[in-house]
Amino acid sequence: MLDGTQEKIITAAMELIMERGYASTTTKDIARRAGVNECTIFRKFHGKKEIVLEAMKHPEWNPSLSEDLFPFTGDLEHDLCAFSETYMERITPKMVKLSIGLRTPELYPDTAEGILNVPRTFKTVLRKYFSAMQDQLNTTDYESLAMMVLSMNFGFVFLDASFGDKLTHLDKHDYIRQSVRVFVNGIKK
DSSP, X not given: OOOHHHHHHHHHHHHHHHHHOSTTOOHHHHHHHHTSOHHHHHHHTSSHHHHHHHHTTSTTTOOOOOGGGOOOOSOHHHHHHHHHXXXXXXXXXXXXXXXXXXXXXXXXXXXXXXXHHHHHHHHHHHHHHHHHTGGXXXXXXXXXXXXXXXXXXXXXXXXXXXXXXXXXXOOHHXXXXXXXXXXXHHHBO
């Protein structure tokens, strides 16, 4: 269990990493933002890398997905909309920015699995779903279908994280409904 000082340090570090990236974030910057002395960081975590690795264990900084978050009814359009809504509730622009900030060579060997776990889980859910729905589909290429839905969702969140409403004013719920409708029309028997 983290104490209040550790939580402030983690929040400061992760915010700075989202803003500047890992390499450009110093322990001095973290201490200043957290309102603590720099030596407190080393007493609590031993360094910047340990702060990040600890943060990734907590839901605020790691949007872990599990297969049980994606129940389905058998209605392709309804289910894929629900899957997309769940995905975008967890994979927010904040999480995308953080994921990008954690891909630095100094960290990536330690963070890669945690970062990859989210799209891997979503892809697995989608593959299993398409397999279960095979009688309604005009293809059995479940890998490609899963990657299309994953890309459709991640692409929207990534662009939102990168550009906000400067690229589009399209509401994410409208985007989900429209993109899923077009997708389902293309794959349904």
